[in-house]
Amino acid sequence: MRPFTPLLTVSCAPHVHCGRTTRSMMLETLVVLIPTVILAVINYGLPALRVMALAGASAVAVEALCARIMERENETDDLHGLLTGLLLAFLLPASAPWWLVVAGSAACIILGKAIFGGIGGSPLCAPCVGWAVLSISWPELMDTELTLLSANFAAPLHQLKHFGFMAVEDMPLLDALLGRQIGGLGAVQVLPLLLAGLWLMIRGHIKPLIPVGFFLGVILASLCFHLPGPDEYAPPLFHLVTGGTVLAAFFLATDNGSSPVFPIGVLLYGLLAGVMLILIRVWGVYPDGAPFAVLLANLAAPLLDRIRPHPFGTRKEAA
């Protein structure tokens, strides 16, 4: 008997697909990060390459291991694990010992991703989780100024923290843009990160309001400090080009699973992260607390998502 072939096949939506997959988005992000990787290797030498390779490899390995143990489908080929490892490496000092890198990657993937059910399930940005675990546990190894004594760059945020703005006033901002400053090995390569972030924004991979809100928050908060005390507190431009501001704004805060969905919430989320960043830099213990700022904003994301658009067709009072 011939199988029944209907004239029309009916299936569930969606019927048209634009072809964008998780894998292609992650691949594109990785590709636009290549200039940053190259500049990091130029500035910090081969140790930086070692840290990035180790972090990416161990993140993928840990993810595959987790999928095995939890009896889930192995989804490491969507490249999210690799990107998480690379972003973690961007936050580490180039001199990090191998076990520190591996422990950080494992913390990222296990605590930041796997136990919440894989990609998109985590309420926190995975690379920030790994960075937070490392910098709370081993502060002396994560202190970029202490561990990179051999590098002949300035450490703008450390000097700002300890000596006030007078000490770093004459530092050329072009140096900072090109990554000639001490900090996380990829986070300080500001110019390529900025270009990569703008590219992703134009392509629509990240919500544009998050970086906009983030920079707005940084500018407003730092103006509040700088205008009354110009000798002690740095101006907005200084905060924008030093440390991990750009990395956090374009790549950490925009993690799709852990940021709000609706426009007003998204803008507030960015603002909150930006303001927190300045508050941590001015009053906190850490010279550069960009990942902490993002984590705090992540925690507020479910609340911000309650600001949702008015449902079509319902009355105002009912909502």
Place this chain on the structure above:
Amino acid sequence: MHRLWKEFSKGLWKELPPFRVLLGLCPTLAVTSSAENGLGMGLAVVFVLTLSNLIVSLLRKMIPPKVRIACFILIAASLVVTVELLMQAYVYPLYQTLGIFVPLIVVNCLILGRAEAFASKNPVLPSVADALGMGLGFTLSLTFLGGIRELLGNGTVFGVPMTWDSFQPLSIMVQAPGAFLALGLILAAMNAFSNWYSRRHEETPPRALEAITSCSSLGAEPMVVLNGDDANGNGNGANGR
């Protein structure tokens, strides 16, 4: 005898206080930065819990239902003051480490929960068995949690070095976030183990939630039973779901 054993053993796994019914989480999270602290806190709770269950069970016919919570708290508070004075006299360093959490045993859900759910309705011997089982489960859990945190965060267990020389302690584990991390991972591991076990024996897995509802079907949920008219508290069982 069989009944006593049943009441005793349910606190060791099926209704294990901090990890199954999630009662008494405040000391569980706050004082378990080392195995020794966990053990000390656990023993203090065993003492208070056993005597409180004993006294509540003895007085259960005399306590008027409308003011029972106040009576339970009064009994627990007297016992806690005893423990506090004893600890000051004999284990002063431990008392200093535990700090505010010794007086806070008064408001530990575990004490009030067992008094409300069990001791106020049962004879003396089962009540004591219940308290000993629950207290022992609590002590073992706290010691286990403290041991894990101390091992990872300090490289020692009960102050004895357990790791190799070049081990760099993961000191987040002895700080506040480590308590939440360790507790969450232990809960996940216990649920995974129960699932695996019941799959082998083809039973329905005893989840934390079911343990809470089974506990509240006895009339527990002391934090919600606030109106005195609801004498047996059964009407609030649904709150646990």
